[in-house]
Amino acid sequence: AQSVTQLGSHVSVSEGALVLLRCNYSSSVPPYLFWYVQYPNQGLQLLLKYTSAATLVKGINGFEAEFKKSETSFHLTKPSAHMSDAAEYFCAVSDIGNNDMRFGAGTRLTVKP
């Protein structure tokens, strides 16, 4: 079964600094990959997804992620952090039919003024 590992349960950056949230997956077949964001007291919102098209995926709020098959990675980046980016971020992997989406443990992003 596929699985996801998010490196770092907490990441802290200064406002304006680069955001890098790491995600590695294991899957025996080409997966679908997702990043979701969860703001306090809210559900999960899709940031971006990779579904076997372009390897560099652009999402909402200036985030992007690159699918690297050789590294089995799907790291999330944003060039310049904003205070409003403070939230918890989840990487997820699923098979083609998406009947079994597996989530990482989450990374809480703190943005310092």
Place this chain on the structure above:
Amino acid sequence: DADVTQTPRNRITKTGKRIMLECSQTKGHDRMYWYRQDPGLGLRLIYYSFDVKDINKGEISDGYSVSRQAQAKFSLSLESAIPNQTALYFCATSDTMGREQYFGPGTRLTVT
């Protein structure tokens, strides 16, 4: 109005009580899911349903049951609640292609 709604949003119950969490969606999706979220563990799939007559166990179904009353409604039941079922519960939906899931706002359940 929200596409995926969950009721109640918060619930405190006692050990041994039966409790039902409800989910409704207006997206017209066939697929619906129930997850629980625990700190440090991410989200784990409890049950999923591809249509009204198709219900499947997920990663952690023990102690839970579900009912798909209609395409738009999917309920999660705890027959006899226990304290380690204290968690945040999310309902989600996806279309037949299943390329993206849409989440409800969550239900915070506390079992004392």
